[in-house]
Amino acid sequence: MGFFSTVLGFFGFGVGLTLGLGIGYYIFIYFQPSDVKVYTTDEQELIMEPSVKWAGNPNITVLVKAYGLKATAQVIDLQVFALPRITLKPLVPSFPCFAKILVSLMEKPHVDFGLKLLGADLMAIPGLYGFVQETIKTQVANMYLWPKVLEVQIMDPAKAQKKPVGILYVNVVRAVKLTKKDLLGKSDPYVKLKLTEDKLPSKKTSVKRSNLNPEWNEEFKLVVKDPESQALELTIYDWEQVGKHDRIGMNVIPLKDLTPDETKYVTLNLLKSMDANDPANEKFRGQLTIDVTYKPFKEGDSDIETTDESGVIEKAPDGTPEGGGLLVVIVHEAQDVEGKHHTNPYARILFKGEERKTKHIKKNRDPRWEQEFGFVCEEPPINEKMQVEVISRPSSLGIHSKESLGYIVISLADVINNKRINEKYHLIDSKNGRIQLELQWRTS
Template sequence: MWPYLDKAICKTARDISKPIIAEQIPKYKIQSVDFETLSLGTLPPTFQGMKVYTTEEKELIMEPALKWAGNPNIHVTVKAFGLKATVQPHVDFGLKLLGADAMAIPGLYRFVQELIKEQVANMYLWPKTLEIPILDPGKARKKPVGVIHVKVVKAMNLKKKDLLGASDPYVKLKLTEDKLPSKKTAVKYKNLNPEWNEEFSMSIRDPQTQALEVFVYDWEKFGSHEKMGINVVPVKDLTPEETKVLTLELLKSIDPDDVRNEKSRGQLVLEVTYKPFKEDEMPDDPEDSGTVEKAPEGTPAVGGLLVVTVHQAQDVEGKHHTNPYVRLILKGEERKTKTIKKNRDPRWEEEFEFMLEEPPNDDKLHVEVHSVSSRIGLLHPKENLGYVDINLADVVSNRRINQSYNLIDSKNGRIQIELQWRTS
């Protein structure tokens, strides 16, 4: 395949460059410029894989990784005044310093010219590898060592951001050194002293370096939401197992020398608790593949045990109330989690089992998230917060899957489900 692609690509390059060259060469009294030899070589590019990841803007990005360690053969010939010559790239430059030509300094031009030529020559070598340290290896793949519980209580004395009316504030919480999406409260419309009383939990991997970033935004129906203020709570400043009530001044930036921070933007009240894990509570890293346990005695020889762990959900919100629980349905059997009150980012960590007579290659696990009212006699006692159907063929072949799924009929909701297929 590659020899045919090589010819096609080179033909396209010739066809594109030919009219451009023909238009330019008369200016320089050149008869012709042509590719005497043009080939991309005998080594084709190789497909190294596909990188897939999501962003906070709800995008799915897929980046193919191609690598070409080629051996191209390219010769350009120039004809002028009856002479024929091979053209080699040449790099020239000048350096002006306070109106004077610094290249006039004896010896400097030759030294810098040779240095530049050497660097340009290196750029023509294949393969050219550039290594960029993305993450300190000491911080990579750290397991959670604790959890931080945050209750967003209220804000006070916020400033008007809307020309007509007050502001529509909401709060975003995010941990530094964490790639997970931000936690968000509900929007309080036209309110400069809003009360939320919403609770969130986030895993801590390094309490000495991580910090809780707190943002207050003014919601806008159209365009970007305007930031009303920011503050930061270092985890190391929190006493473990002790709930701390914090009244944070909202700042323009986290730069302590920013004079704009002197202007009052309001206050935000939080209740924060950091709880380190004990040795027997230390969770496994969800990215560690590990081994899958065997099914217990009595499991059908041909079938197996499907273990479903409902970890957590994010951004689930009801119209009238948000007290979420999860309902699992497989082959007519139903399981339910406990109900967590007033929480848009609930965490269950509950495990359920389905004993199956045969592998569920053609079956789907139906997952529903509902909210139930805590008040008797409410007009809307139950709300659907979203659902997803999970094909089980993958877990049969891979034995274990742990991933987050987007909820259907939910604006931004996601749920993290872990599946294990155990056989005897």
Template sequence: MWPYLDKAICAQIRSATEPMFAEYVGKYQIEAIEFDNLSLGTIPPEIHGLKVCETNEKELVLEPAVRWAGNPNIVLTLKLLSFRITIQLVDLQIFMAPRITLKPLVPTFPCFATVAVSLLWKPDVDFGMSILGGDIMAIPGLYQFVQKTIKRQLASLYIWPQALEIPILDSATVAVKKPVGILHVKVVRAQKLLKKDILGTSDPYVKLNLSGERLPSKKTTIKKRNLNPEWNEKFKLIVKDPGSQVLQLQVFDWDKVGNHDRLGMQFVPLKFLTPYETKEFKLDLLKHTDSYDPQDKKQRGKIVVELMYAPFRADSGKLEGTQDGYSRKESGFDRTSDSEVFGGAGLLSVLIQGAEDVEGERHNNPFAVVFFRGETKRTKMIKRARDPLWNEEFHYMLEEPPLNEKIHIEVMSKRTGFSFRSKEHLGNVDINLTDVVHNGRINQKYHLIDSKNGVIHVAIKWVTA
């Protein structure tokens, strides 16, 4: 593996040093600075100890102690006036403690998408410089000056939390699109709709949703016997990709019996919206999305909507809890008054990552159920597992921050065959959401109540637009 790392590291060195060299070209009569040879040689670094750190994130953190006394071939040429001065790096030795983070962990080989490398402290670097056969590092004071300069440069670039990130997998193949904002929709009115009922009228309502979403469509109220309905109803939709998503609007005629007839439809690409700017659209209703079919001459009426896209604010959430911290009690502690917390609408995201040591008396097919504000959402069932991994996320669009509210999570098991006692309770936990509002995010493992050793891993995030 070392020959491939050699080429990759050397390419990174070239790209990092080129702008540094460019600053000196044209000064002090310097015409050019370039590498004649750049290779780290055939001797790989040695690893003296390895620490593996556990975190609550989807990542693997490695902290090796690395020592390297190699045989590099690094030759730098300095063109000064009409002279070529060759500088060779000799007797290079390095001792450093990098932090290597493999993230995020994904179910696609090699199971991580990016390698992030940073340094825990300034590395120890020892070397000599040979110019015209002589070691200039023997000049008094020069060695210490060069050492300090190199350490300072490396520290400014890669001392943790700064990092060099190396992509491994194409982000398009592993990325799960996360919510990035809220689309505010006001369905204002429709005009001159088609007559679908026997009495020469219609009972219209509007269904609206964003492309690429599996969430149920939003619906307006039904306006009975009205071809020019006024709604003025407002909705909020979760946006994941404003560059490609489209708002789909469909107008239906409600029928008490049978299927509802579609009166017309339209769509609005979100890329036409400017963030935080309300824009009104007056749209001709179409029979279908096959845009402007020349054979479809029938006038289907118009629909008027007002749209505003509000991106979420930059995430400033703090990670709550230690790396291996657990909590049996509800999260929460004394705070200043709630009035100090910024209010307003936002999105509460609940990620049920997994559980450990959940065991039933009769069967072990665990799934998690989330209860919040009268809504019940559940993960998929994992058969015959004591340490299930769900990685399922649920979203709640809220008008106000969930201060002093709790979210209740239960872990259940369900028998796959027929049984009178098919479900079994494996444990539960209540999480206080005040912490989430104040911190922006928590990511923690909680001991399950009514479980001997069971633990559930939950990440909750609150973002506002």
């Protein structure tokens, strides 16, 4: 029932339906949960039967044809009474919690209105009102009277958020003979890693300055949700101080090609794109060497073990809004941050107009804060983003102003779905800077 409660909670403050009239005008109908009959079945679906009543005087004009003549009339005093059945199915574990909406009518609708033409009420013509009423009821009923339905696709169920099933351990070892991108015959390469079909930010290695044969030996962990369809995507970029970073080359490793719990050492030829027919792939762009291990969860493993540290997610404190929760941000540390004039870093968090700051640490390129901040949310911030920036504050006697040492922008959808994420992020507008953040979504 927990999953059904999630879906019901989505409708807990009332439901809105937008009805298109086919002439560029839309009606928004709002009804309270007390007006709705809700059913749950053995299938992965939720069925609602609201009683819809709407009345208004919208600005609608229609074209009237009769006896070979045409005239434009205005619709007045529109009233709609209907008893629809709304089915949400199948239920899926990602927002908005259902993949399709199916709408049908449990009985013929009642639509009442007037037609005004040149100051005269057309509906006053004897016999016309009843004829129009029955025509509308018959036409609408023929299309949508149950069991006939109007089906609206919301999302592809196959792409719904899946639960983590394992961890992919990646060690980026080295690259050799990379393509020269800079004018002086050098490149400043770094590697970006991500799993396909994953909305989490990409992970990045450090930047190696003026090096066509860089050595990294940097390790990463990525959460796997579907080893049969996902692939590890690796792209090498040439870092630029100003402007867009140039892509040197890329390649992918399908996870289905990996044997669980066995380390695979791979040397990949870098390609222009993954299009097998792209003639640009024939050009040599260098090679990337990595070792990779896929470790599926054993039976009984907790989903929250997809983070760097295990532990139980605490519940939100008393007083947290029902249906909402507490978004916790733990700023652990940063590495390789450096300002032009001073390096006295602190982290600033911006979320929905609120700002929080860590303490500042003097003359330190690898600051460790270990500070926790909480944001009370009325509802899950599934579509929200959070910005975290590392800033250097000048000394009291300094003549220079504060400097930005880099920033990141985090989409919170996966934090809400997975309850906890603990990641190291490469700072944007920073050469090698990284920051480690832990985000938790606590509910009552």
